[in-house]
Amino acid sequence: MPERVREELSGLANRFETFVFDLDGVVYRGNRALPHAVEVLNLLQESGRQVFYLTNNSGATRQQYAEKLRALGVDAQPEQFITSAWATALYLQRALNPGAKLFVVGEPGLKQELHAAGFETVEAVETEIPAAVVVGIDRAFSYERLAQAQYAILNGARFIATNADPTYPAEDRLLPGAGTMVAAIATATGHKPRVIGKPNPQILQPFIERGVIQPERTLLIGDRLDTDIALANLLHIPCALVLTGVATRDDVACAPLEQLPQWVLNNLSELLGDAVNNLLVHGV
Numbered sequence: 001m002p003e004r005v006r007e008e009l010s011g012l013a014n015r016f017e018t019f020v021f022d023l024d025g026v027v028y029r030g031n032r033a034l035p036h037a038v039e040v041l042n043l044l045q046e047s048g049r050q051v052f053y054l055t056n057n058s059g060a061t062r063q064q065y066a067e068k069l070r071a072l073g074v075d076a077q078p079e080q081f082i083t084s085a086w087a088t089a090l091y092l093q094r095a096l097n098p099g100a101k102l103f104v105v106g107e108p109g110l111k112q113e114l115h116a117a118g119f120e121t122v123e124a125v126e127t128e129i130p131a132a133v134v135v136g137i138d139r140a141f142s143y144e145r146l147a148q149a150q151y152a153i154l155n156g157a158r159f160i161a162t163n164a165d166p167t168y169p170a171e172d173r174l175l176p177g178a179g180t181m182v183a184a185i186a187t188a189t190g191h192k193p194r195v196i197g198k199p200n201p202q203i204l205q206p207f208i209e210r211g212v213i214q215p216e217r218t219l220l221i222g223d224r225l226d227t228d229i230a231l232a233n234l235l236h237i238p239c240a241l242v243l244t245g246v247a248t249r250d251d252v253a254c255a256p257l258e259q260l261p262q263w264v265l266n267n268l269s270e271l272l273g274d275a276v277n278n279l280l281v282h283g284v
């Protein structure tokens with residue numbers, strides 16, 4: 001590992017114009033920035049590269065994520081963040097009537113994105129069946145919420161999941177992700193959700209269609225094979241796995257073809273030069 005990050009772009013980073021970073025396990029774990037993340041992100045931006053952040057974590061708004069990165073020392077604006085909560089709100093604007101009522105199993109950040117998109121949220125599903133049950137990470141998940149979600153879905157509400165990640169990396173351990181709540185509701189209802197977040201390509205397609213993200217000039221960096229890397233491969237975006245989060249080198253060795261990254265990095269400093277030593281034999 002280099003002592004300090006290089007001061008100008010080199011190596012893998014020099015080959016791309018746009019970078020799409022996952023957050024949990026890539027930029028930080030909990031409230032702790034991962035090694036070299038702050039320096040590398042600032043260097044990319046100072047060098048004129050376009051940087052986006054793409055997270056399945058629906059617990060916060062884009063504004064809150066921008067504030068979190070600024071607190072860690074990264075220059076960040078809300079427009080750089082693509083979150084599963086925001087993408088879910090955009091999807092529901094197309095799928096439901098304006099102002100439709102929703103039952104949310106999730107955190108305030110998700111509710112705020114849904115309210116900003118014009119939806120109402122309800123707390124008691126027995127009095128009025130909502131148009132949809134929207135499920136994201138909910139660290140106050142309870143049997144009561146599960147029972148309400150079950151009742152609404154069995155009485156006709158759509159079942160929408162912001163994401164289905166089984167876990168996410170906290171500072172020194174893995175914790176249960178939204179996928180565990182989604183699985184509980186799926187089991188209780190016998191229904192499968194529509195999942196909006198990674199690896200559903202819909203989360204990035206609007207940016208590709210508008211030419212904001214050009215896949216061949218973009219590098220996606222993530223820590224999960226089944227979401228980050230699977231999405232990149234579906235959209236033909238070159239991708240690197242960084243080993244500071246969920247996936248390990250052993251996971252890469254066992255991964256199906258559609259979840260194989262082109263590069264494996266020990267940490268983000270390797271974007272600036274040492275990554276070629278980690279090239280896998282296949283891909284780009």
Ligand SMILES: [Mg+2]
Pocket residue numbers: 022023024025026222223224245
């Ligand atoms: Mg992650």
